[in-house]
Amino acid sequence: MIKYPNQSKKVPTAPIVKKRNLKKANLGTDFETKINNSNQYYLNKGIASIYKKPTPIQIVRVDYPARNKARIVEAYYRTPSTTDYNGIYRGYHIDFEAKCCHNTSFSFAHIFTHQIEHLMTIDRLGGIAFLIIEFPIHKEVYLLPAKKLYAKYEQSLKGGKKSISYKEFQEEAYLITEKINPAIDYLKIVDLLIEKKQNEDC
Amino acid sequence: MIKYPNQSKKVPTAPIVKKRNLKKANLGTDFETKINNSNQYYLNKGIASIYKKPTPIQIVRVDYPARNKARIVEAYYRTPSTTDYNGIYRGYHIDFEAKCCHNTSFSFAHIFTHQIEHLMTIDRLGGIAFLIIEFPIHKEVYLLPAKKLYAKYEQSLKGGKKSISYKEFQEEAYLITEKINPAIDYLKIVDLLIEKKQNEDC
Numbered sequence: 001m002i003k004y005p006n007q008s009k010k011v012p013t014a015p016i017v018k019k020r021n022l023k024k025a026n027l028g029t030d031f032e033t034k035i036n037n038s039n040q041y042y043l044n045k046g047i048a049s050i051y052k053k054p055t056p057i058q059i060v061r062v063d064y065p066a067r068n069k070a071r072i073v074e075a076y077y078r079t080p081s082t083t084d085y086n087g088i089y090r091g092y093h094i095d096f097e098a099k100c101c102h103n104t105s106f107s108f109a110h111i112f113t114h115q116i117e118h119l120m121t122i123d124r125l126g127g128i129a130f131l132i133i134e135f136p137i138h139k140e141v142y143l144l145p146a147k148k149l150y151a152k153y154e155q156s157l158k159g160g161k162k163s164i165s166y167k168e169f170q171e172e173a174y175l176i177t178e179k180i181n182p183a184i185d186y187l188k189i190v191d192l193l194i195e196k197k198q199n200e201d202c
Numbered sequence: 203m204i205k206y207p208n209q210s211k212k213v214p215t216a217p218i219v220k221k222r223n224l225k226k227a228n229l230g231t232d233f234e235t236k237i238n239n240s241n242q243y244y245l246n247k248g249i250a251s252i253y254k255k256p257t258p259i260q261i262v263r264v265d266y267p268a269r270n271k272a273r274i275v276e277a278y279y280r281t282p283s284t285t286d287y288n289g290i291y292r293g294y295h296i297d298f299e300a301k302c303c304h305n306t307s308f309s310f311a312h313i314f315t316h317q318i319e320h321l322m323t324i325d326r327l328g329g330i331a332f333l334i335i336e337f338p339i340h341k342e343v344y345l346l347p348a349k350k351l352y353a354k355y356e357q358s359l360k361g362g363k364k365s366i367s368y369k370e371f372q373e374e375a376y377l378i379t380e381k382i383n384p385a386i387d388y389l390k391i392v393d394l395l396i397e398k399k400q401n402e403d404c
Binding site: 087091 | 258275277278282284290294295320324326327
């Protein structure tokens, strides 16, 4: 291929890169949509009120094209203080992070340390805290309680491996069977966790 | 004053309006800061984990000036689905909206209907839900439980008045005495609400 000057914008690799990113992003978004729809189902049935928190944004500059209209023209993504989702179910405070894992192991690089610590704080204060993880290559979704996540994270700090393998999820996490509606019926597993908690408290 | 064509952007009232809004905005922000600092105090003491939810933003366009840097260049404020604050205290799910009221009565125009309904949902599901309101002209802060807020809102729908007066807050809400640290020690009132709830459950 002959490269003409000033035609750098037409390099054919650009759309391919874009397409790949789009596909990856969509996979994560699909999972998020399924969780959001499940939460909407729970809310409609009146059994739980669980929401995704908005993405934290640092707003730098806002324009007012009209008196009652604000357009944000400069803003940046901020690091979230806590996790993606929280709410209430059966009187219990529910808190979790949702991740889509495209590999065969979940690296601790994909979750912030302060998010793991936040989940432990919720657990200690009497809430139900966990990680929900989707493995698209296995078409499976797992729920890992905060205590187990934290134990594995602590091991990684002491020189252990920096990830949790799919096999470990199979053996130590709870499999959430995908359904039509709600797609990700994670509250069924939360029922088990509440039962376990109540037995511990006795 | 002679109006020249195409000079509408230079109307001298603009900076005055801006200044007034800024002052009003700051008063609300001060109150928000006091609540956020109180929440940080509770978190540091390890007794509660309560956070302000990020403002929901609809992102329209993002620029990537560098590979790993994203700059949002077009976005808009969205209506929040729920309330400002939620979290956990003594194993209870806590949910509240915080408002700064510059008049002698709080108009229902300053809170969304779906936010009042959300607070009632939380109450029904076993959480502690309320409105915290500051009256800067009286230098007082009150906590109004969701049930009372909802009862007054229902009255307004049946032709009653469309606001809650300062006097009603004095008589029916809980006064939160401002302190040095935490400035807004609202969990003291939440203790009373939990006690009341436990008596009702017995």
